[in-house]
Amino acid sequence: MSVWQPSVLDAAQPGGWAVVHFKQHFLSDSNGVLFPREWLKKQDLPILAEHGLGHFAGDMVYLLELGQTFDMPGCNWQSLRQFLLHGDADTFRLLSYATQIGTWASHHRFCGSCGSAMQPVHGERAMHCAQCELRLYPRLSPSMIVLVTRGDEVLLARSPRFVPGVYSTLAGFVEAGESVEHCVVREVREEVGVEVHNLQYMGSQGWPFPHSLMLGFHAEYASGDIVMQVDEIEDAGWFNVHDLPPLPATRSIARHLIDVYVARRLGQPEPVLPS
Numbered sequence: 001m002s003v004w005q006p007s008v009l010d011a012a013q014p015g016g017w018a019v020v021h022f023k024q025h026f027l028s029d030s031n032g033v034l035f036p037r038e039w040l041k042k043q044d045l046p047i048l049a050e051h052g053l054g055h056f057a058g059d060m061v062y063l064l065e066l067g068q069t070f071d072m073p074g075c076n077w078q079s080l081r082q083f084l085l086h087g088d089a090d091t092f093r094l095l096s097y098a099t100q101i102g103t104w105a106s107h108h109r110f111c112g113s114c115g116s117a118m119q120p121v122h123g124e125r126a127m128h129c130a131q132c133e134l135r136l137y138p139r140l141s142p143s144m145i146v147l148v149t150r151g152d153e154v155l156l157a158r159s160p161r162f163v164p165g166v167y168s169t170l171a172g173f174v175e176a177g178e179s180v181e182h183c184v185v186r187e188v189r190e191e192v193g194v195e196v197h198n199l200q201y202m203g204s205q206g207w208p209f210p211h212s213l214m215l216g217f218h219a220e221y222a223s224g225d226i227v228m229q230v231d232e233i234e235d236a237g238w239f240n241v242h243d244l245p246p247l248p249a250t251r252s253i254a255r256h257l258i259d260v261y262v263a264r265r266l267g268q269p270e271p272v273l274p275s
């Protein structure tokens with residue numbers, strides 16, 4: 001069983017630990033990101049919302065969502081990406097969940113339909129408007145991520161947002177009314193101008209930047225020359241599996257899609273996607 005177990009805890013109950021979140025950053029000190037909750041609540045923090053998140057190593061963990069950052073002696077703010085790259089897997093899972101609940105909580109303090117204040121529903125991860133009965137759940141945005149393959153070659157691209165030098169797979173959000181398979185074909189066509197076929201679903205990963213669910217595929221090249229989408233793609237090309245550029249972080253599904261394909265071409269054991 002994982003160290004981190006999400007569940008809906010009643011924020012009216014005292015005690016436990018808390019993480020402090022503001023815009024994908026967490027308050028941190030030399031002991032980490034978990035602070036005694038009752039002590040924190042005496043620190044005059046600008047708290048927007050409080051939600052019970054679940055249990056970490058058996059202890060109750062709550063979220064304090066702030067409306068602005070707050071300086072506390074001996075503490076600093078660390079980004080979620082730093083925990084993705086350098087933190088332990090259980091802490092990243094907790095913070096990945098916390099950031100999504102925090103973002104959702106801060107965006108749904110008021111009803112988008114009638115403007116009244118919303119309240120958390122007891123025993124459920126939902127916000128409710130007593131005025132118009134609107135009920136809202138944490139938002140997930142499905143998106144596809146795909147490695148386009150051609151024998152010993154893979155198609156990798158750079159977005160202007162990437163770390164310098166790093167090349168990755170293609171990705172994009174599923175639009176209303178389309179299937180994820182249709183999204184794969186459409187996005188590859190839009191971003192690099194090539195046609196793909198023989199899609200193979202490879203697995204999924206929750207991606208909390210800010211609330212995606214990535215559905216991963218391999219797709220075989222069918223036809224066309226690379227034509228890069230202006231503003232979205234800075235560079236794209238075919239890379240041989242024996243000579244790859246710098247790649248994304250090892251915990252990402254992007255890297256997993258590449259590593260699995262390379263392992264298959266080289267006849268090596270396939271890596272397992274971190275859960």
Ligand SMILES: [Zn+2]
Pocket residue numbers: 111112113114115116129130131132133134
């Ligand atoms: Zn309402």
